[in-house]
Amino acid sequence: MKKLFPILGILSGILLSYALYQGLVVAPTEQTMGNVQRIFYYHVPSAWTAFILFFVNFGASIAYLIKRRPAADMVALVSAEVGVVFCTVVLVTGPIWARPVWGIWWTWDMRLTSTLVLWLIYVSYLFLRRFSSSGETPVLAASLAVLGALCVPFVYFSIWFFRTQHPQPVMGGGGSIDPRMLHALLVNWLAFSCFAFLICWSRYRLEKFEREVDHAHAMRSLRDPATNIEREPYSERRA
Amino acid sequence: MTDTAPAAVITVHNLIKQFGRFAALRGVTAEFAGGKMFAILGDNGAGKTTLLRTLAGLNRPTSGEVRVLGARDLREVSARVGYMAHPSLLYDEMNGMENLRYFAQLYGIADRDRCTEAIRAVGLSPALVRPVGQYSQGMKQRMSLARALLNDPQILLLDEPFSNVDLKSAHDIVRLLAELRDQGKTLFVVTHQASLLEGVADEFVWMEQGKITDRTRMFATGAGQQELRELQR
Amino acid sequence: MSAPGGITRATLAKDLRMEWRSKDAVNSMLFFSLLVVVVFSFSFDPSSEESRQIAGGLIWVAFLFAAVVALNQTWAREIRNQVLDAYRVSPAPATSLFAAKVLGNFIFVSVLEALMTPLFIVFYRLRSLGPIWQLLIVAVLGTWALVVNGTFFAAMSLRTRSREIMLPLLLFPISIPAMLAMVQATTAILNGEGARFWIVLIATYDLVFTSVCLLLFETILNAE
DSSP states (O other), X not given: OTTHHHHHHXXXXXXXXXXHHIIIIISOOBTTXXXXXXXXXXXXXXXXXXXXXXXXXXXXXXXXXXHOOHHHHHHHHHHHHHHHXXXXXXXXXXXXXXXXXXXXXXXXXXXXXXXXXHHHHHHHHHHHHHHBOSTTHHHHHHHHHXXXXXXXXXXXXXXXXXXXXXXXXXXXXXXXOOHHHHHHHHHHHHHHHHHHHHHHHHXXXXXXXXXXXXXXXXXXXXXXXXXXXXOOOHHHHHO | OOTTSOSEEEEEEEEEEEETTEEEEEEEEEEEETTOEEEEEEOTTSSHHHHHHHHHTSSOOSEXXXXXXXXXXXXXXXXXXXXXXXXXXXXXXXXHHHXXXXXXXXXXXXXXXXXXXHXXXXXXXXXXXXXXXXXXXXXXXXXXXXXXHTTOOSEEEEXXXXXXXXXXXXXXXXXXXXXXXXXXXXXXXXXXXXXXXXXXXXXXXXXXXXXXXXXXXXXXXXXXXXXXXXXXX | OOOHHHHHHHHHHHHHHHHHHHOHHHHHHHHHHHHHHHHHHHHHOOOHHHHHHHHHHHHHHHHHHHHHHHHHHHHHHHHGGGHHHHHXXXXXXXXXXXXXXXXXHHHHHHHHHHHHHHXXXXXXXXXOSSOHHHHHHHHHHHHHHHHHHHHHHHHHHTTBSSHHHHHHHHHHHHHHHHHHHHHHHHHHHHXXXXXXXXXXXXXXXXXXXXXXXXXXXXXXHHOO
């Protein structure tokens, strides 16, 4: 396991550079949008990665509510944190692309809006974890995660219907896509997923380490009353 | 409970309760026999209230085992346990009778007489119309005790029933508690005013830094006295 | 042990009685949403035609804010003197408490809506082109959506620092689809258009979130 980590690090480094090359050099320039279209090679893979991570968060939260294993809670926490980061990338790169192409920074388009709402839900999840004064924060967080995930289809449907009633900017050219573009997109997606997994893993290890430190302190205060002083645990101060 | 069940109504085994890094209970192991009054003594932060809340099922233990009336799932026996906390656990906006009638319904008691009986037992008048928020501290404590008595519990867990109470009220409450014990109920009384229970409580349970350090028959003798000196320092 | 329904009824009766005496929640909600209405009408000053377009949004935003005031109040009462612990040590099921709180808040917010709607009509010179009964359905379903999630998240924010701030932070993101549906349905009906899709959407939302909240409430209540 210890060895696998640097290997994975190097692998995602190589993949990311290869994907960068594919996206910036190999893939042909889009005819109508020009070079600005290349941001899609980051935008779309980030979005897919974020959605996968939020899905992982949902699964881990349900698992935690059923089995109450700390590992499930850590997976949920980590995937939400990293998912929010990738989702932020999506929300930032979107307008950068939209401004020159659509002539506007933002529109209440279905995809944009549902991504924004998703981002809001998971930010509120992280807020809850931060502000919780409960000894059972994981339970609260998991409950919120379940409700948040259940909300997603409603967000999607409501905005779909909301927007189809109004004229909306059309995305992409439609029809066939150049195979080199598709290739660049998929390579980028692979690279981003690998990278995301790497971050999640290291964040997971950090979280695990922090909890072990907390546990060690707790065990010490159990043995030695002199160290048993009522104070905020490290994880709460940080979080 | 079956005939073969042990006389102990509460058993606690290696009970640990941690709040983050802080360990409020650091391994409590004890058995408590039925029909007795236990006074639980100790410094602030010794874990008395945490122990009581754990026995009431309000705190989930970090590890260790608690059995109340033979049940590990404390929800099963909640109808047979009464709990009185340091705060009154009463709605300030309603009068005593209204409060009790509501809480009685939570135990499935629709009978008004049961509430009247509980209020009389603690030496108050069921006809009091003032909202509880305007009661004196002594009256609040009594009414709070009446609430804990509503379901005629076998086990009573009382947290600081005499704090901020005038001496006469305190003695009245002690007399009532002794009566309840004589009726065969088991009482746990967390208190800082242990001298009030001298000669009344069957056992004094001394807690220090999350552990039970001693159990004495008398308050002012033996280890108790030593502890007392420690406490006073 | 008495039936869960009986406990719900007793708790609801207790809450209503306490609210009737103090009128804290209803008064502060009323005044708050009155302020919102006045501030909005200064900032927009719409004509009758325009107001039909924006009224749905204004009304529901005002009610959402007001509901937050009420939702914080209901649990604040249970926290004073730690009365909630008295419920938790009793054999009464947690879901009865939740049901009672949801019903209570539903009544409070409905009263508010009944009192505020005439004001909206006067200030914004509103006249609905669609049938009123449809607006009523939207009001009932929409209020339920706000109140069910709101009650749940208010209970959740009891377990956090600065709980009054936490409630909107938790409630608003998840209420977005419901809010959108309520606003769109109201606007559509006011303008004499169909709102079937939105009504079905809110009804489904209500169904899903009511059942999941009921399922999870006991866990939240005991997560001390």
